[in-house]
Amino acid sequence: MKQLFLERSNPRNQAVVLFIVSLLLFVIDGKSDALDPVRQSTGLVLEPVYWLSTAPSRLIAGVSDIFESRDVQRATLRERNQQIRLLQAGQLKMSALEAENARLRSLLGSASRMNESVLIAEIKGLSPDPSAHHITLDKGRDDGVFVGQPVIDAAGLVGQVVEASSRLSKVLLVTDQNHAVPVLAVRTAAQLIAEGRGQRDMLSLRHVSASLDLKVGDLLVTSGLGQRFPSGYPVGLIQSYHLPPGAAFAQVLVKPTSRLQTLDHVLLVFDEGLPAERSDPDRTTTDG
Numbered sequence: 001m002k003q004l005f006l007e008r009s010n011p012r013n014q015a016v017v018l019f020i021v022s023l024l025l026f027v028i029d030g031k032s033d034a035l036d037p038v039r040q041s042t043g044l045v046l047e048p049v050y051w052l053s054t055a056p057s058r059l060i061a062g063v064s065d066i067f068e069s070r071d072v073q074r075a076t077l078r079e080r081n082q083q084i085r086l087l088q089a090g091q092l093k094m095s096a097l098e099a100e101n102a103r104l105r106s107l108l109g110s111a112s113r114m115n116e117s118v119l120i121a122e123i124k125g126l127s128p129d130p131s132a133h134h135i136t137l138d139k140g141r142d143d144g145v146f147v148g149q150p151v152i153d154a155a156g157l158v159g160q161v162v163e164a165s166s167r168l169s170k171v172l173l174v175t176d177q178n179h180a181v182p183v184l185a186v187r188t189a190a191q192l193i194a195e196g197r198g199q200r201d202m203l204s205l206r207h208v209s210a211s212l213d214l215k216v217g218d219l220l221v222t223s224g225l226g227q228r229f230p231s232g233y234p235v236g237l238i239q240s241y242h243l244p245p246g247a248a249f250a251q252v253l254v255k256p257t258s259r260l261q262t263l264d265h266v267l268l269v270f271d272e273g274l275p276a277e278r279s280d281p282d283r284t285t286t287d288g
Contacts, residue, residue, distance in 0.1 A: 118267040119143060121151075124168065131198055133176035135159075139268060140167040148228065150269040156234035156257030157181065157222060158266050171266075174235065174256060175200055182225040183235050188213045191223055194235055194254055200261050203236055205252040210243055212250075220254060230271045234258075 125136035139145050141164050149161040151171050159179060163170035172179050179196040183205075190213070193206040208214065218238045224231030236254035243250040 117270040119145075119270070120265055121169075121268050122265050123263055131177070133159075133173035133179075133196065133198070133200070134162075135171045135173065135263065135266075137161075137169045137171060137266065137268070138167070140165045140169050142166050143268075144270065145169045145268060150229045150233070150271070152233055152267050152269060153258045153263060153265075155259055156236070157229065158258045158260065158263065160228065161268070169268075173260060174203060174258070175260060180206070181229060181235060182223040183220040184223040184231070185212075185214060186219045186221060187215070188218070190214065191225070192220070194220060201255060202239070203254040203256060205238075205254060208250040208252045210248060210250055214238060214241055214250070214252060216241055219257075230269065 119139060121137040121139040123135050124138050127134040137145075137151075145161055145164045147161055147164055149169075151158040151160055157174055159171045159173040159176070161169050162172045174181060174194070174196055175198070176196040177198045181194050183192050183194045184190070185192065192208065192212075194203045195206050197204050216238050220235045220238070222229040222231055222233040222235060234257040236256045238252060239255040240253045241250055242252075
């Protein structure tokens with residue numbers, strides 16, 4: 001078989017030939033549509049080659065988009081979670097404000113039913129000593145507060161002021177062991193003394209004669225004896241009544257009507273009929 005070319009052509013000559021052929025094809029393509037079928041066939045043949053050549057770049061771009069999309073989604077999720085926490089905190093604050101407003105409305109409702117003038121005070125501190133039942137209020141002598149002043153909430157008697165500075169005051173709660181108040185049983189008009197026991201949710205009655213008609217559930221109110229408290233303020237409900245065999249006095253426990261364990265605001269009572277100062281704040285009442 002004879003060789004078509006005995007010697008390899010000169011590369012320069014090949015370049016010239018290719019240039020001339022390309023120029024002819026360019027002129028023919030510009031002047032007529034004769035090369036359209038060739039162009040289409042060539043495009044079909046080269047399309048897979050082009051797709052394969054661009055596959056790495058498309059793969060890299062796709063992976064980059066995936067990671068970028070995940071980062072955006074994570075950032076959006078963090079932002080939404082933060083917004084949810086802020087909304088939850090705002091809802092809790094709104095709930096707390098609504099509850100506080102309800103308690104204040106209850107206090108104001110109690111004040112409107114009273115003949116005495118009152119002043120709303122906010123609780124600023126509680127005694128850290130579990131045996132001493134004291135609270136600190138944000139009102140003091142500058143607001144007219146005086147030692148011995150009665151303190152109530154919407155449900156009943158809270159205690160009385162035992163110390164007063166210019167802007168703060170200290171209140172001894174009815175549950176403190178050093179607190180006692182003359183009370184009246186509404187059902188039978190029995191006169192009694194309710195004392196603190198050092199327990200946040202319980203009082204006791206002193207010297208309850210076996211002959212007195214008392215029952216569980218009886219309401220006790222301030223009697224007004226001793227001029228410590230105006231009469232008629234709810235103090236507590238009899239929780240239990242026990243008369244040991246042969247005993248002269250019954251053992252009676254009383255649950256305070258005031259919400260001593262959930263206080264945030266109280267009312268300071270101003271009664272013109274009561275003394276403005278007390279000389280003995282350690283004991284809040286006399287036996288009358």
